[in-house]
Amino acid sequence: MTTFSDKGAAGAGVGLRLPHIQEVVTTLPHARWLEIHPENFLANPHATELLLETRRHYPVSVHTVGLSIGSATGIDRNHLRRVRALIDRLDPCMVSGHLAWSTHEGEFLNDLVPLPYDEETLRLLSAHLGEVQDGLGREYLVENPASYFGFGNSTMTEVEFLGELTERTGCRLLCDVSNIHVSGHNMGFDPYAYIDGLPAHAIGEIHLGGFTIEPDGATPGADLLVDTHSTFIAEPSWDLYGHAIRRFGAIPTLIEWDKDIPALATLLAQAAHADQVVARSLAPEPARAAAC
Amino acid sequence: MPRLAELQRKLRDAIVGGGEASGVVPLLVGGANPAERLAIHRHHYEASLVGTLIGKFAATTWLIGSALMDDAAKAFVSRHPPAAPCIAEYGGDFPRFLAERAETRSLGCIRDFAELEWHLGHAAIAVDSPAIDLQALAAYGDRVADIGLVVQGGLRYLASPWPVDDLMRLYLTETAPDSFVLSATDVWLEIGGSRGAIRFDRLDRGTFVFRRALAEGHTLGVAGEQALEADESLDVGAALRSLIGKGLAIDIRSP
Incomplete structure (x- = not known):
């Protein structure tokens, strides 16, 4: 099985988005590893050509946004084949996607919509994970979503659902720390308890992304956190990240920034900060205190 | 359900x-x-x-x-x-x-203008492949009419009763005058590009039909027939040499 350590990738990497790809190919900046969305490349031969050149210099992870393992109407097998063809050329260090759905009967909603957490969804996800992993010929990590609402008929919490999913399928998880902070705020749960409830052995990757704060229209004076990936990682997310690292260890971590994309140097600086948080979080107690 | x-x-x-x-x-x-x-x-x-x-x-x-x-x-x-x-x-x-x-x-020109822009977007992200030369066709001898040609991935063809290419140039060069009268004129456009570069050129009708037919997967024989129906004065041999000479064909579809 291919893992980060097999490929020599570790520490904090950055999401490689189209506005930066020519710069990366030309300047080969110091980045530990890069993550791409295959959907940005499948219909773009020029970007794919640049990506394959990039791959010669960096470990690359593939993070799908369109496989939609939570769709009740099934996996888009044509899309699965296209993703497989790309990853066969890339030989990525990891492939991942979301605990969510985004397609319905051949329509793509360009968003990640939440699922009810019950036995029906668990059976569906387990079957689709098998189909995706068989179709890709690789392990497929599942990422916890950012939530604004849930379903009253859910019979388990998200953490319980993810734990059961890993038990039944053997899959590993992509722990999006910022999503946990966002969902915890919006849905009223303790994000630290959420981290503590995840199966530590199953965590293969961590994501960190920025969110925006918007008024919660239904509750005067209250805020809603929206997972926009359009700004810097917020301090509460860094704090939660430190807790996650102390619990899971030095897991490869990705800085995500998908909207209002800044200069590449800004992303790399966020990645460097993530590495510092890891070093501080794993340092022996006296050193950790000194660092503070 | x-x-x-x-x-x-x-x-x-x-x-x-x-x-x-x-x-x-x-x-x-x-x-x-x-x-x-x-x-x-x-x-x-x-x-x-x-x-x-x-x-x-x-x-x-x-x-x-x-x-x-x-x-x-x-x-x-x-x-x-x-x-x-x-x-x-x-x-x-x-x-x-x-x-x-x-x-x-x-x-009236809105559909063709928007389609031209759509094709230009496609051409901008295409990647040119090495072209074949006329020697590659020689091996087929008398059967050359039965082969097809694979053209560069960025090529698209658009016929319009409006000079939408003129309008697009005004936009791209930021030289639009205060008023511009668009008079109906048939244009046959070839859109191409590679690695961020784009171009769009007018063709004569026969050459347009010939190249479009090949891009759609027809054989040289069928493409030639369609082109001659559009313009009986077209020199199909010259049209083929021009296509190859410009590096637009990248492979042969054998009969």
Whole structure:
């Protein structure tokens, strides 16, 4: 099985988005590893050509946004084949996607919509994970979503659902720390308890992304956190990240920034900060205190 | 139908169509009014895809104005969700949709202008491949009429009764005058590009039909026949030599 350590990738990497790809190919900046969305490349031969050149210099992870393992109407097998063809050329260090759905009967909603957490969804996800992993010929990590609402008929919490999913399928998880902070705020749960409830052995990757704060229209004076990936990682997310690292260890971590994309140097600086948080979080107690 | 599928259908209707999500709201939890939170997904769906269309059709937006474009894009994303997760492929039907809308129907060139822009977007992300030369055809001898040619991936062909290429040049060179009279003129355009570079050139009708037929997968024989029907004075041999000489053919489809 291919893992980060097999490929020599570790520490904090950055999401490689189209506005930066020519710069990366030309300047080969110091980045530990890069993550791409295959959907940005499948219909773009020029970007794919640049990506394959990039791959010669960096470990690359593939993070799908369109496989939609939570769709009740099934996996888009044509899309699965296209993703497989790309990853066969890339030989990525990891492939991942979301605990969510985004397609319905051949329509793509360009968003990640939440699922009810019950036995029906668990059976569906387990079957689709098998189909995706068989179709890709690789392990497929599942990422916890950012939530604004849930379903009253859910019979388990998200953490319980993810734990059961890993038990039944053997899959590993992509722990999006910022999503946990966002969902915890919006849905009223303790994000630290959420981290503590995840199966530590199953965590293969961590994501960190920025969110925006918007008024919660239904509750005067209250805020809603929206997972926009359009700004810097917020301090509460860094704090939660430190807790996650102390619990899971030095897991490869990705800085995500998908909207209002800044200069590449800004992303790399966020990645460097993530590495510092890891070093501080794993340092022996006296050193950790000194660092503070 | 399984319960989850029905739930997702209702959520899909609320997100794509902006409906009230009747029947699904009572199932939602989160905050004082979960339905308002569902609207975050509706907003993201619309804003992200409208932004995508406006980005892809920047010249068309310049032509019809931001207000009309915004309205048209919102209507389009509500009625025509993406059929695949690659957003780069989304919007191919938008020129036809624009031409059918009451607000833009009177602008006769709108569909062809928007299609030219769509093709230019495709050409910009294409990658040229090594071209074949005339020697590669020699091996087929008398059977040469039965072969097809694979053309460069960025090539597209567009015929229009309007000089939409002139209009596009005004946009691209930022040289639009205060007023511009677009007179009906048949144009046959070849659009190409590679690695960010784009071009669009007028062809004579016979050459256009010949090259378009080959790009559509027809054999040299069929392409020649179609071209001669369009222009009986066309020298098909010269048209073939020109195609090869310009490096537009990259492979041969054997009979």
